[in-house]
Each structure stands twice: as C-alpha cells, then as structure tokens.
Amino acid sequence: MDSDMYADELIEQYEHPHNKGAIENPDGEMHEHNPLCGDDITIYFILQGDAIKDVKFSGTGCVISMSTASKLTDFVKGKTMGEIGGMGAKNVIDLIGIDPGPARLKCATLSLRALKEAIFLHEHKAVDAETKKL
Secondary structure, three states, rough: OOOOHHHHHHHHHHOOOOOOOOOOOOEEEEEEEEOOOOOOEEEEEEEEEEEEEEEEEEEEEHHHHHHHHHHHHHHOHHHHHHHHOOOEEEEEHHHOOOOOOOHHHHHHHHHHHHHOOOOOOOOOOOOHHHHHOO
C-alpha cells in the first residue's frame, strides 16, 4: 500500500470515525490535550474481565489525532490491559501505516497515551516512563 492510500484511509477515518462518543459510567476514562497543536481527546472504556469490551473517544483535533483514535479504538477491543500496556509509538505507526515524523508523533500517540493512563488509573498504578513519553 502506498502512502497516498494510507492518507486516504486516515482521511476516511477522520471524516467517519469509529467509536466516537462517550460511555456513561465507564470503568476507565482519561482526558489528554496536546498544547502544541490543540488536539483534545477523552478515552472511555468498559472492561469484561481483564479485556476491553467497549471503548470510545470524544474530542477534537487534527486528521492524524482523530483518525488514530478511531483506528486505535477498533484495534484494542478484546485486547487485555496488559497487551495495551505494552503498546508504544511504534505500534501506533504500524496501526496507521505512516510515520507522521517527529513534529506530528504526539498527535498520533495522544489517544494511546490517554488509554494507557486510564488503565494505570483504573489499576491504581503510577504511569510508567514510556507512557509519559508518548
């Protein structure tokens, strides 16, 4: 797949996002903001055992941040909190199919950071150094 096809897919996800909205009474929730470009996102999830049963996001932002949130929320359904905890920037780049470069990496990883922080909060643990770098 060439980069234009990836760009088209990201624009499609931006224009028609999956899992956009809030979850009432979620098991976990976290808000994150990227002051560099103004992206603003809140992630909500419901667990079934140790796995994500449902996940949604709300917010506004650039094509990269919003389309990544859409793709990420599709991807993590059914994943365990441990599997998500092991995810990092490379996983996001693989998921969206393009390297956004250093200037836009924070846009791409914002939703993963919010999700991982929500999991840490749910588990009553401190956020790890890798998540803080996202």
